[in-house]
Each structure stands twice: as C-alpha cells, then as structure tokens.
Amino acid sequence: MDEEEQGRGDAARGADEGSLNYLKGGELSLQSVRAAHLRLQMGKMPGDPKLTYYVVFFPRYSTSPFSKLSKVGIRHPPPLPFIGNLLFFREGFWENHTKLITEYGPVCGYYIGRQMFVVVSTPEMIKQILVTEFSNFTNRTKPNLISKPMLDSILCLRDDRWKYVRSLLAPAFSDTKLKEMTPLVNQACDVLLCNLKVYADSGKAFDIQRCYNCFTLDVVGSVAFGTEVDSQKNPDDPFVKNCRTFFEMSLFKPLLILILSFPFIMIPLVRILPNKKQKELNGFFIQTIKNAIVFRDQQDAAERRRDFLQWMLDSRDSADSLAAGCFDVISPSAASRQNKAPLAGTAPSEKVQKKLTEDEIAGQAFLFLIAGYETTTSTLSFATYLLATNPECQEKVLQEVDEFSAKHMVPDYQNVQELPYLDMVIAETLRMYPPAFRFTREAAKDCVVLGQRIPAGAVIETAVGHLHHNPEFWPEPEKFIPERFTEEAKKERHPFAYLPFGAGPRGCIGMKMGLLETKMTLLRILQKFQFKTCPETEIPLQLKSKATLGPKNGVYILLESR
Ligand code: HEM
Numbered sequence: 098m099d100e101e102e103q104g105r106g107d108a109a110r111g112a113d114e115g116s117l118n119y120l121k122g123g124e125l126s127l128q129s130v131r132a133a134h135l136r137l138q139m140g141k142m143p144g145d146p147k148l149t150y151y152v153v154f155f156p157r158y159s160t161s162p163f164s165k166l167s168k169v170g171i172r173h174p175p176p177l178p179f180i181g182n183l184l185f186f187r188e189g190f191w192e193n194h195t196k197l198i199t200e201y202g203p204v205c206g207y208y209i210g211r212q213m214f215v216v217v218s219t220p221e222m223i224k225q226i227l228v229t230e231f232s233n234f235t236n237r238t239k240p241n242l243i244s245k246p247m248l249d250s251i252l253c254l255r256d257d258r259w260k261y262v263r264s265l266l267a268p269a270f271s272d273t274k275l276k277e278m279t280p281l282v283n284q285a286c287d288v289l290l291c292n293l294k295v296y297a298d299s300g301k302a303f304d305i306q307r308c309y310n311c312f313t314l315d316v317v318g319s320v321a322f323g324t325e326v327d328s329q330k331n332p333d334d335p336f337v338k339n340c341r342t343f344f345e346m347s348l349f350k351p352l353l354i355l356i357l358s359f360p361f362i363m364i365p366l367v368r369i370l371p372n373k374k375q376k377e378l379n380g381f382f383i384q385t386i387k388n389a390i391v392f393r394d395q396q397d398a399a400e401r402r403r404d405f406l407q408w409m410l411d412s413r414d415s416a417d418s419l420a421a422g423c424f425d426v427i428s429p430s431a432a433s434r435q436n437k438a439p440l441a442g443t444a445p446s447e448k449v450q451k452k453l454t455e456d457e458i459a460g461q462a463f464l465f466l467i468a469g470y471e472t473t474t475s476t477l478s479f480a481t482y483l484l485a486t487n488p489e490c491q492e493k494v495l496q497e498v499d500e501f502s503a504k505h506m507v508p509d510y511q512n513v514q515e516l517p518y519l520d521m522v523i524a525e526t527l528r529m530y531p532p533a534f535r536f537t538r539e540a541a542k543d544c545v546v547l548g549q550r551i552p553a554g555a556v557i558e559t560a561v562g563h564l565h566h567n568p569e570f571w572p573e574p575e576k577f578i579p580e581r582f583t584e585e586a587k588k589e590r591h592p593f594a595y596l597p598f599g600a601g602p603r604g605c606i607g608m609k610m611g612l613l614e615t616k617m618t619l620l621r622i623l624q625k626f627q628f629k630t631c632p633e634t635e636i637p638l639q640l641k642s643k644a645t646l647g648p649k650n651g652v653y654i655l656l657e658s659r
Pocket residue numbers: 227251252253263357464465468469470472473476531532533534536537596597598599600601602603604605606607608610611612615
C-alpha cells in the first residue's frame with residue numbers, strides 16, 4: 098500500500114483520486130475531525146477506535162498527495178494541508194505564474210486541493226504536450242460538475258467523443274461558413290455604432306467594455322442561437338437576462354478556467370450554487386435552441402438564416418459521412434507551423450456519421466457563449482486601451498482604415514484581409530493580454546517529456562502569460578510594438594512562443610471567428626471614431642486573472658467622432 102492509500106481515512110475511502118467524491122470525502126472528514134477535537138477536549142478520546150484512526154491518519158490524509166511532484170523532481174511552493182497552494186493564487190494567476198516560475202523553474206508545479214498541476218512555460222515543452230505527445234494529453238480535466246448543455250460542448254468532451262464532435266464541427270468554422278456569417282457580425286456592428294455615437298456626442302468618459310459586452314452577446318445570440326437582440330437597449334430581453342444571470346451566477350466567472358482547467362477547488366464552490374436556478378437556466382438555453390430548430394424546420398430552405406445554428410442543423414439532416422482527419426484546426430501561417438508535428442491518433446479512425454442530437458446542437462451553440470463571449474469582449478477592450486494609450490499606433494491604424502474606406506463601401510470577409518497593420522495590432526494585443534492565458538491538458542499515463550517525468554493524472558498548465566512576456570522571445574515585453582508581427586519577425590521566432598489560441602488538435606476552433614469579429618468591429622468603430630484617454634482612464638490597466646484575463650475595472654475612455 099503506498100503512502101497515499103494509507104493516508105486516507107474512513108471518510109475518504111472508496112473515493113476516486115482527482116474526482117469530486119475525493120474532495121467530498123475531505124469535507125466530511127473535516128467535520129468528523131472537528132467533532133473529534135471537541136470530544137478530545139471533553140476527555141472522550143480513549144477507547145474510541147474510530148477516533149484514534151482519524152487522529153492518527155487524518156493529518157497524513159490531508160497532505161498525502163503532496164509528495165507526488167517532488168517524487169518526480171518537480172519543485173513547488175510548500176502546500177498547506179487540504180488546500181495545497183491555493184493561497185499562492187489568491188490574487189489571481191497572471192503575476193503569480195511568473196512568480197512561481199521565477200522561483201521554482203520553467204517546469205514547476207503546485208497543488209490546488211489534492212490535485213497536482215504541472216506548469217510548463219518553455220516553447221519546446223509546450224509543443225511536446227500540445228502536439229508531439231498529444232495522444233497522452235488529449236483531454237482537459239474531468240468535467241465532474243458540469244451539466245447540459247455545457248457538458249455536451251466540445252470543450253468538455255473527452256477522447257473519442259471529442260474527436261467525433263470536433264471533426265463534425267470543423268466545417269462550420271471553415272472560411273466558407275465564416276464568409277456567410279460576416280453580414281450578421283456587420284449587423285451587430287451597426288447596432289454597436291449607434292450605441293457608441295451617443296457616448297461620442299456626450300463628450301463624456303465611459304466604460305467601453307460594457308458596450309463590447311452587449312455587442313458580443315448580440316453576436317452570440319445572432320450567430321449561435323438564431324436570436325436577434327440589441328442587448329444594450331433591451332436588457333430585459335429573456336435571452337440577455339439569462340446570459341447575464343449565467344455569468345453572474347458563476348460567482349468566480351468559471352468560463353475558461355472551468356472549461357479549460359477545472360481546478361478541483363472550484364468543485365465545492367460550484368456545488369453550493371443554487372441548483373434550481375442553474376436547472377432553469379440550462380433549460381432556457383436548451384429550449385431556445387429547440388424552439389429555433391422547430392422554427393427553422395418550418396421555414397423554406399431559402400429563407401433560413403446562414404448562421405452557425407443552421408450549419409449544425411444541415412449536418413444533422415445530412416446523410417453524408419465525414420472522412421476521418423478533417424481537422425481544420427488552425428490555419429494562418431504561424432498556427433500551421435504549430436501543427437506540423439505528427440498527430441498520431443488524433444482523428445477518428447473510422448468514418449463518422451454526420452449526425453448531432455438536439456441536445457448536442459444546444460451544447461455546441463452554448464460554447465459560443467462560454468468560449469467566445471468573454472474572450473472576444475476582453476480582446477476588444479484590451480485593443481481599445483492599447484490604441485488609446487499608444488496614439489502613434491492608433492494614427493497608423495486610422496490611416497490604414499481611411500485607405501480601406503476609400504476603396505471599399507462595406508467591409509466583408511474578403512476585403513478585411515487588406516488591413517495588415519490592424520492585424521498586427523490585434524496580434525500584439527493578444528500577446529500582451531491573452532484572455533485565455535492558461536489552459537490545461539491531463540496526463541493519461543505516466544510519461545517522460547523531454548527528460549521530465551510526468552505522473553498520470555497530473556494537470557499540465559501552459560503559462561501563456563509568462564511565455565508572452567518572456568524577454569528571451571519578446572524584447573521589452575511591456576511595450577506595445579505591433580511590428581513584432583511582421584511576416585519576417587514571425588519567421589524568426591519559435592512558433593510556440595506565441596499561443597493566444599492554444600495549439601495542436603485541441604487548439605481554439607473559434608480562432609478565425611474571434612479574429613474576424615475583433616477586426617471587423619475595430620474597423621467599423623475606427624471608421625467613425627477614435628479612442629482618447631481621459632483622467633478616468635486607468636493607466637496602467639488593472640487586471641483580473643482568476644479565470645480569464647480581463648480588465649478589472651472596465652476600460653474608461655473618451656470617444657471622439659472623426
Ligand atoms: C479572441 C477570442 C478567443 C480567444 C483568445 C480564444 C482562446 C482559446 C484558447 C487559448 C483555447 C484553448 C486552446 C488549447 O487548449 O490549446 C480555446 C479553446 C476553444 N475555443 Fe477559443 N478563443 C477565442 C474565441 C473563440 C470563439 C469565438 C469560439 C467560438 C465558438 C471559441 C471556441 C473555442 C472552443 C470550442 C475551444 C475548445 C476546443 C476543443 O476543446 O476542441 N473560441 N480558445
């Protein structure tokens with residue numbers, strides 16, 4: 098029996114390591130020990146074998162997993178019983194990742210509760226995990242507490258089920274489909290511009306992040322749920338209200354941290370969320386999709402909106418099957434270099450049926466909300482802050498935008514490719530402030546990666562924020578220099594030194610969509626307005642980083658009409 102097994106008390110026995118029950122066992126034991134302490138104080142200790150058992154074994158249980166990392170030579174801060182290194186990250190992960198890596202090395206670790214995390218921060222090591230050794234690192238952590246519709250989204254799926262659904266969804270994110278979706282994004286931009294004009298005319302400082310929140314929600318509603326709404330003007334619309342409740346209910350904004358990491362400390366927190374409300378919310382989103390499906394089925398094919406929901410419905414109805422290996426993962430040049438390594442076992446080997454159930458369709462629509470909403474809002478907010486505080490860069494963008502406007506009446510999927518400086522501005526924004534700055538993979542088996550032993554069950558966390566600010570790859574990392582992303586400069590760099598969308602077969606499937614939305618929105622805004630700082634602008638910008646990376650207190654600016 099190893100140390101871990103010996104250390105478990107009665108209350109924890111039978112529970113799986115790394116599962117929710119495992120933590121639950123810990124909670125129960127804590128109560129039992131409190132009671133035991135009380136009884137000890139009352140002099141009832143002698144003769145109670147169960148209590149003796151707890152008193153002897155419980156301290157060991159509380160710290161028993163904490164030898165796993167050091168056994169394989171991975172250094173970490175000293176963990177506290179039960180909570181591990183939770184306190185190390187109480188202010189968030191952004192700066193503390195760097196603190197951890199500086200103190201404990203480029204491959205280091207920490208514990209949250211009883212779960213071990215291995216932090217990797219060098220491009221070569223990250224490449225091994227995300228690409229070369231993908232077959233051992235296919236999944237994120239287990240989604241124990243997640244319910245439908247989130248549970249059915251590819252974010253949470255594992256192994257073959259993930260491969261099947263991912264290959265099914267890839268065509269919906271292809272260039273052709275994005276092209277057809279562009280008018281919907283343009284429509285939402287029209288609404289955003291009307292709303293922004295009011296602020297520009299007022300000449301007063303305002304938090305532009307709030308406007309971006311509404312805009313991004315409008316896009317999600319339109320593209321994924323088939324619902325057209327101006328969420329800024331209609332905060333009481335049921336779709337808007339339920340989306341807001343969804344994010345507010347999640348006390349600690351789970352989004353990518355829940356989805357991409359699922360650290361176990363969140364599980365007890367999620368458990369105390371009012372379940373009835375959660376059920377009602379989930380029911381609302383599933384029903385919205387089901388109603389939309391009924392409506393679409395009644396429409397003539399020619400009348401149907403060309404959106405993400407429709408692609409999924411088409412795939413549901415299609416009798417075709419999809420050949421294995423059509424992983425349209427990440428295609429722009431840097432990204433394709435990130436995928437060159439062999440991906441043995443990444444595609445389903447058999448032909449898979451192009452069929453999705455209604456629940457699964459709801460799950461995939463939902464992922465726009467959980468994976469696309471906050472990331473895109475934060476990218477827009479950060480880009481606005483950086484342009485306002487770097488007026489010489491904004492000037493260059495404005496010039497490019499004016500040249501574009503002289504040539505094109507309406508921006509579309511094709512012509513927005515002609516904005517190379519804006520592309521670089523967005524790329525540099527995502528370097529400085531990557532919204533999904535940490536994402537995970539679970540080691541399925543014990544393995545050795547570049548000479549480093551990694552135990553099965555370890556959650557590998559990529560420290561993208563640290564990587565993007567490493568002066569070895571990014572001289573003067575705190576400076577906003579879009580020219581870092583010229584074609585020549587990109588070729589000079591290690592392709593895994595820049596990972597705002599992750600990489601490999603499990604990288605962000607919505608990358609092109611996120612970039613397109615960000616680019617079209619900035620273009621449309623800068624055709625009419627420019628960003629200015631004001632006394633209310635927070636410089637430097639305060640960040641929140643407990644889940645995704647975002648501005649802590651919004652982005653206050655002035656908007657000037659052009
Ligand atoms: C600027 C906006 C966005 C950023 C910065 C971003 C970033 C990321 C990152 C870092 C990951 C983890 C990748 C990995 O584990 O290797 C991810 C995964 C994912 N993202 Fe995005 N994302 C963005 C927009 C979107 C949008 C608009 C969608 C649309 C639905 C989306 C859908 C997804 C999905 C489904 C996954 C999980 C893929 C899988 O597990 O197979 N993302 N994203």
